[in-house]
Each structure stands twice: as structure tokens, then as C-alpha cells.
Amino acid sequence: MSIVTEPADLAVGQALPAFERTPTTTQLVRYAGAEDDYMPVHFDHHYAVAAGQRGVINHGWLTFAIALQSVTSWLPPEIARVVRSRSRYLRPTYPGLPLVCRGTVTALRKDRGARLVDVSVEVFDGDPIDPASTRTATVEATFALLPEQA
């Protein structure tokens, strides 16, 4: 089960395939330009330290993008599209450290004729089963199956 090819592949409680990305400081600079977010805590080490961080921190929206990719890599845009999502950042994350996403299907439901898939993703700063790892963000997302799939 690496990628969903039809709605019958979906089940409540299903665990999504493992997904891990490690942002680099170069990626943060690229991301700042792509999203037009120039908050110095994402590129100025001295500023970040003065603000109480260990160093520059990842953009919350980059974590959000990666968490959703952990879902779309499995439930691709040809099958379903994101209609609603919410990201909650529990603690700052740093470039050079992994973002490990662990997703679960929480509901399959219908709303006004649309077939919806609810997914919950937890983001950890290491292997979730390692007690030394910490949960750094949670993302809830609702995907609508495209009409030809629904």
C-alpha cells in the first residue's frame, strides 16, 4: 500500500506510509523567497538566538507543506484534493533535523454529495517510537475525492 489508486483502498484507522524530510538552511532561504516571508527568525542566526531560539527555525508553513505532502504522496492530487486543513505548531523545529510525519485516516464521510477523507498527521523531530523524540506539530486535513473517484 504505497499509493492510493482507488477509493476502495481507503479505510478508517489506516496508517499512512512513513514520510520524512529534513529541511536545510538553503531550503529556508528558498522558501522565504517563494512565500514572501522575510521574518528574520528564519534566516538570521543572531536574531533567532536573541529571540530565545537555538538558531534559525523552520517556517511553520514549510512544516505544514511537508505534513500535507506526507498525505498527498499517498493520496495523490489525481485522486483527491485538499479542501480544508489546520496546522498547530507545538514547538519550533530547526533545519538539519528530520521532520518525521505519522498520519492516520480518521474518517471517511459524505458531505453534500462529496466523499471526504479526514486525515490526522503528527510531526515528530525523530523516530516517533524513540522516547527521545518530541511531537512538534499536528496537522488535520480533509480531502475531497475528485468527482470521477467519488
Added chain:
Amino acid sequence: MTEIRAHAEALRAHVGARGAPETREIERGALRKFAVATGDPHAAHHGAVAAPTYVAALRSPLPPLPEPDEPFRSHLHTNDELELHAPIRAGDVVETTCELTDVFVKEGRSGPMLFTQVTFTTTRDGEPVSTVAWTEVQYG
């Protein structure tokens, strides 16, 4: 230095304030840069259709709001929400309006923390395209 609570009080009077709408054309190159920057695995997001969180870039200015004498020591994102009503494609002309939607204070371990929520609403030909609620916290 401006106190968090005093600043929150001053800002609260502006909840509901909206900035002027900003019109922009969705650029293929911008979609591609965003997909590259996020490492997006889908070819369609590299120019044709916006990746789901590209809506973070659809911002427009708030109207003038009270500012603290000096910026607070820490300024971070805490929550983001998005609603995508329709796909966004290269070449679309969209209009974004920004509104200050919430201001509140919570007591943290090291003193009061100021939360502000700003909501960006984007339309195309008057039809809703996306809504993004962006919550930040400032303290220290």
C-alpha cells in the same frame, strides 16, 4: 516599552479592520519556485496548479494598526488554517483581502503572550477561492 496587555487592548479595538483588496495574477514561475522550495513531489504543482499551502503567499496588507514602541522579543506562528474552495491555476487573476479577526492574551510560563489572528480571503471573479487564517504569538 509597550506592555503586552496594553498593546492587546489597543489592537482589540481594531478587530474587524480590513485592508484594501489586492489583485494579482498567479504566475507559473511563482508556483514552480514554491513547489521547488517545499520539495513538492507532484509534477502538476511545478507550474500548472498551486500546491495546497501556496495560499500562504496570497496575502495583502492590513490597514494601519497600533504598533509597540519596540518589537516584542519573540514572534512565532502558532496555528494556520486553510480552506480551499477551488483549485488555483497559473494565469488566474485573484483578489485577496486581509482582516484582523482575533486578538487575545494568554498567560505563559514567562508572562503574558499576545495572539493575533489575521484572515486572508481570496476570490476569483467574485467567487471564493481560499480562506487562510494565520495566528501568531508575540511575547517577551
